[in-house]
Amino acid sequence: MKIKSQLTKIIEQALLDANIEAKNIVISDATKPEFGDYQFNGVMRLAKILKKNPREISNTVIEHIDTTDMIAKVEVAGPGFINIWLNNHWLSQEANSIIDDKRVGVGYVETQKKIVVDYSGPNMAKQMHVGHLRSSIIGDTLATLFEFLGNEVIRQNHIGDWGTQFGMLIAYLEEQNTDGNSQELKDLEQFYKDAKVRFDQSEEFANKAREYVVKIQSGDEHCLRLWQSFINASLGHCEEVYEKLNVNLTRDDVRAESFYNNQLIKVIETLREKNISTTSNGAECVFLDGDETPIIVQKGDGGFLYATTDLSALTFRDKELNADRICYVVDARQAQHFKQVFTIAKQAGMVREDVALEHIGFGTMMDKGGKPFKTRDGGTVKLVDLLNEAVVRAKKTIKDRDIHSQEELDVVAKAIGIGAVKYADLSISRESNYIFSWDKMLSFEGNTSLYMQYAYARIQSILRKHNAEITGNIIIGDEIEHRLTLMLLKFEDTLTKASIDATPHSITAYLYDVVTLFMKFYELNPILKEGIDEETKMSRLQLATLTGEVIKKGLDILGIDVVAKI
RNA sequence: GCACUCAUAGCUCAGCUGGAUAGAGCAUCGGUUUGCGGUACCGAAGGUCACAGGUUCGAAUCCUGUUGGGUGUACCA
Structure with missing residues (x-):
């Protein structure tokens, strides 16, 4: 459900009908429930150009807004905000139409792109350590997300298999x-x-x-x-x-460093031909404007460096893979390197001008003291060990619930433990460093995977208890149901934004909003209690089902499993 | 030295690219008609958005400077 773009069209039409010229209009979420569901703030900017009172303009605009279908009412507020309330009838109609939809109402991108996602990139000489965690899971989430929205994704695992x-x-x-x-x-x-x-x-x-x-x-x-x-x-x-x-x-996604080995000399040739590189102190260098130090592409002894390999990989991804967008999910510390390599690649024509080159940088994982994450004796933490510990700890937090067989416990502990590690990582805005805390990530409270999984399990429990066919429609009966339904319909807008900005944390933030609203709804509006009329009961069951589906799909994109019982 | 980046509640983090009274969770304090899973829900308290200027109807957000962290800076990847 592309709500924002639909609203944009309506507002654009209204502006047109009011004879007001405006472009690039932006509809944003309302900052508070009192202000409606969405708002349009663009009038204030227009007022300046038109030299008119913003409130006057807004009043003119709202007269032309179509309030017969999607929008229930509009209001001018403050200095000239236009607040928009969506129609309950429209919301329930839309929600009903996606109940049986496997994609829970999420459509496809308008223009499909070919996207290369370069992530994980372990070094073959060593075991994977926590440093590879972020690249692997952020990259994987993005790849899944791009794909789900209908893009063609080419995963590239640029493993380090070459060198002295x-x-x-x-x-x-x-x-x-x-x-x-x-x-x-x-x-x-x-x-x-x-x-x-x-x-x-x-x-x-x-x-x-x-x-x-x-x-x-x-x-x-x-x-x-x-x-x-x-x-x-x-x-x-x-x-x-x-x-x-x-x-x-x-293994199909592996495109190792060694793969580019015999292409490296061509990179140098191209750079020389185009007069982009010069020899300095015996090494082949590229001097970019504004940089003091050059980028060395060939050492004095003839050897090549990682900038050379990256240039070769960029050429391959453009010429052979034909990518429209290339995402490098690599530690933020390499920002400068990628900036330079991207500049050179474009200058040298190794990559077409319109290909989007993006360094999806991420911060470092820290310990409680705010220092880089290490073992007690200062060594690097192996990823396997970390993940095994996560499962062990997860088992401890749920073992006294006593509703699982031993085998079930293992499955659930894995879903929870691994989910907790991934969710904790993905829920932080990726560029900042984050502090790793077992207690926080394995908590049932707050924005954690367990809170999501717990909500999902409760929903499944309700459905099990009901244990009969669910018929009928979602009928929005109150404010909380209005907000929950709208939130569920915002799933596509959320995913679209996360995909453009490459921000998995906007998905977790969304899921947290969904679950919070559901918990409030559930507290306020009993579903299976006695004395509830059939129509209301069915509506609430449908809403619960749909919420469960959105949670499940959202976590699925993050690569996190749900379980029916915790 | 130069460049990049960050600074928001006691702690951990959001803040939708310039909008209304800056939001969550934890911790603290208080509450919830015999509760569909209470590891839940509701509420209170908690802020000079590092500091100082500037831009404008309007700034946590943009610009400049200052302070303090982090990171990168010629033959590792």
Whole structure:
């Protein structure tokens, strides 16, 4: 239900009929219930241009607003705000029409786009750590969201599988005589440490490691095979995490750094041809206006850097994947890097002018003391460990409820634990750092996944108790039902905005509003109690059902499961 | 040094891109006709939106400066 665009049309028509010229008009949500459902504030700006009293203009405008269908009434308030109330009859009609809709009333985008979402991007030399959490789940949510709205999404997992460290790793792998599935690779962190120790201790080993770097790059079969088995094992670890996290990344989405390897020299050639890069201190550099330091695209020794790979990836995404929009879900600390790379790519014509290049930056996860999240001894926290702990803690918070079998408990604990971690992350505006707190995220209160899941479970409980067909229509009987119904119909507008701004937290904020309204409604308007007439009961059941569907779909986009019982 | 970014209630965070009396949750205090799941709901209290100027009918939001955090800054990714 595209409510805002419908309202915009109505207001535009009214302005036209009133002979007032206006463009880019914006309808916003009312700031308070007393002010109606929506408001149009644009008249004040118009008043200046027209040199007329804003209230006078507003009064003229509202005379031309069509109040026969969607809008119940309009009012001029304050200095010239136009407040808009929607019609209950219209609201219930719209709500009724989406009760059986799988998409709960959400339509598709007007112009479908091809969107590349680059996210997760783990390093194959190491185990995934908490730093990968945000990229993985924000990226995955955006990908799901774009897709749901009807866009074509290409997920790209730009894994780090290339570089000098792999010489050391495969030399060690060979020495350990393992096949990539063995015990040694179970803990990549430890494997890396052991290899490093060996590297530092033995001159012979170190030389071999360096030799192997060159050998992989020149395509030596033996070394490539070792490398491949190492990557496979490492990717297996990542998939385990994706599985736990409910993140939809598969091997098909992997487009590794190594993939661009033989294209890198072309990047340099293009930059040279177009006189964008110059040689400075032996390295190939791009000097951008306003930057003191250059972006190095080729080292003095001929090696390439990550800017080179990113430029190559951009070329590929434009020329081969034909993307309209490319989103990089990467730590905010790399803002400068992406700004530079994007500028160069456009200058060099590696990417068409009209392709939207976006760095979807996010802040750092902090501990209670406001310091970057680490283990007690200062090491990085492994993502698997964090997720396992989440499930264990979730189990503790629900185990005394005593309504589950052991197997059910496991399923529910997973949905709650993983959901809590994801929701806590996604509900914060993504660019700010956030403080990680188990207590807060596993609370039933406030804007948490548990509050949403609990509301969903209560709704399911009502439906189970009713245990019969639900017929009839939603009939809006009071203010709270009006607000709840409208909120449910705002789902599409919310998703659209979240998709344009790439802000998952606007979805969680919306769901929280939905649930809060539902709880109020539920408190005020009993559904199954005795003495309620059939029509009202059915209407309320329908409203509860629809609320449940919206919660479920909303959480689904966030990659969070709901459960029928908690 | 330069650049970017942030500063909102005791704490954790929103604030829809310039609109009406700045909103939630936690914590605190008080309340809820025998309650469809009370891990719920209602209410109170809590603010110089870091500070100082500017722009205008109107600023937490835009501009300038100051202070204080964070981050990035030539061959790692």
